[in-house]
Amino acid sequence: MAEQYNFGVIGLGGRGHGNLMEFLKADGVRVAAVCDQYADRVKAAADSVEKEYGYRPTEYTDYKALLARDDIGAVLVFTTWITHSRIALDCMLAGKHVAVEVGGSASVEECWQLVRTSESTGKFCMLLENCCYDRYEMALFNMKQLGLFGEVVHCQGAYQHDLRDEILHGRENRHGRLFNFMNRNGELYPTHQFGPICKLLGINRGNRIVSLVSMASPARGLNAYARKQHPDGYDLEDYKFTEGDVVTTMLKCAHGETILLTHECTLPRPYSRGYRIDGTKGAYTEDDNQIYFDGVSPHEQWEPVLPYIEKYEHPLWKEYFVKGVHGGHGGMDFLVLSAFAEAAMNNVAPPIDVYDTAVWMCVTALSEQSIAMGSHPVPVPDFTNGLWIDREPYRRGRYCLEEVCTEFYDVN
């Protein structure tokens, strides 16, 4: 590993700027270049780095100029959902490993392009699915590995996040989300819970997703909200949004397991990723954070999950608590960014690879197809072209998400 490794960061809106500053806290990381189409964002980012770290990254408004640099080994992309993939392709073609912020795909071909380009260039593409590194997700994964749930036959997840204000004012805020809600109808943001569920069910390593089917409710939430917030009128008040308020998706695995995803960002309700695990020996539900183990929990009574989280704490989190949890989203942002930094600097496969990235992202495009065809089931591609049958769990480094590899941790 080089003592300092040069990274580039593309996309410096609120999320990009925040992630940049968090990423810089990882050992050995140097951000040599920052880029955004808006010069004010680039300057703000360079200012922040200079103030905090005493050096100023080169400023770009054209990401291709950034990619032309030979001294940058890997790039992080925090642009809009629709530009993630094409920039990621360019990164790999320029000889750089790439990490992309979460988001869905616009087409299935886009996912195949990522796979083919990663395979042909030997550069990796890692979706920065921070929720894979959430404390609860990791402890629950640990419990599943230890057999506490028995055989898991069904999981649920959701992105239930009241984003009405953010979506509606996307133009003023230069935020890309709005235009997706104005024009598309599908599971726009699947990966927050689908990522951890795929890891739990061994997707791409002995299991795979074979098909999905989606259904969308009417789109009423944004209009109702616009009328309430802007009683004097707002130009989107009567806009016919295409994105249904509630989009539900059912997915089927090669070994029969089912997954249910819910996308709901335009109705009033408290945030929840609606995680749920149903096994032959136990069940977990994120709503009210409860768990139930057959013959252990009082009959027909949920138990609070926290004592179980503490008992089966993932060693990565034990270590993290000792070193000091920091950064966004309860600390998980730093972990996923560190996972990328470690893989890039060691030039080894990341814990979330291009096959994971492709399967997780493709749900969006496929759900749009299914809805467009009246909730017709659609096949989910095998992006590994058959390799999933024999692929062993990933066991490399402390950030691995397949097995609990205790040997990597100082704390146990």
Add this chain to the structure above:
Amino acid sequence: MAEQYNFGVIGLGGRGHGNLMEFLKADGVRVAAVCDQYADRVKAAADSVEKEYGYRPTEYTDYKALLARDDIGAVLVFTTWITHSRIALDCMLAGKHVAVEVGGSASVEECWQLVRTSESTGKFCMLLENCCYDRYEMALFNMKQLGLFGEVVHCQGAYQHDLRDEILHGRENRHGRLFNFMNRNGELYPTHQFGPICKLLGINRGNRIVSLVSMASPARGLNAYARKQHPDGYDLEDYKFTEGDVVTTMLKCAHGETILLTHECTLPRPYSRGYRIDGTKGAYTEDDNQIYFDGVSPHEQWEPVLPYIEKYEHPLWKEYFVKGVHGGHGGMDFLVLSAFAEAAMNNVAPPIDVYDTAVWMCVTALSEQSIAMGSHPVPVPDFTNGLWIDREPYRRGRYCLEEVCTEFYDVN
């Protein structure tokens, strides 16, 4: 209304016997005849009636003999799921109104037969969906009618009931459920939450269900349970059950609303009907019984629902609390049985009519079809043949489920 009205009861297993005794508490009800294929059950039921009410209903083991009687105006059917419909048809053809205990259909044609026979005989067929009369469901319906949820775009419901022991020992207990889990794969028991949701969304009265699609997880729960409970072996231990442990169904309404149903009876988890209402102004979730109203509840925080239930108590329940709640399932059994008694004795349409019965029951057969075709969407018939467009809400009597008709109640 006759001072005493003669009813017959067919099907006297645990549920039938219990419902018989509860039904007899309704004003004006006389059960003149009881029937079951097992003579011991018939005798036990006649004994109970005689002990409690001083008269002995005639005992039958052949339901057709019971139906031949001229002095019986209406019949309640509590037999197995698969026999509900054919007995109900015979009841109507014999000139009697009929109530059937809840359960799904085996075919769509069976539902059409109920509709055609009810229309041609002028006798009604009412599904005894007790959950429509649950205190919470009724208060939530009241809140929806008052506009508290805004426009409701999505609902969820479930039958999540750990019945592993009851199912597995169905033979010893002469319970029909087992054979359905051994042979079928679908949403076997949809109506407990689907009934109240259909009433909430105005199904058959200005709205209708247009299609559904189902997906089933593997069947693992019963085998795992059999092995755990019978370590010395049990003949069903390795039986390849067909019914998936978790069956998920998405339904689409004519006005775009979506409904999600979950059937889960063979895994360990506390009971829940998973009721959920998603509207433009608020949301309700049965899990942990929480509610959220936009701009009313603290930002991003659920509130306990009970104070709202009390505030918006349905007048039927206000009255019921004054008179004294009694009977099974928190009192709702008595209400649905009383609703049937009142309709029969007054010879008027019941609050749950044959169109409701047909739509609610058909979900089972259709979900089996969808699963058999790899989660292909299937159309849901319009059992009203177009009448749903113009049908006004039902407003007859205190048990109506369409509007809150306060004039019928003593208490307000």
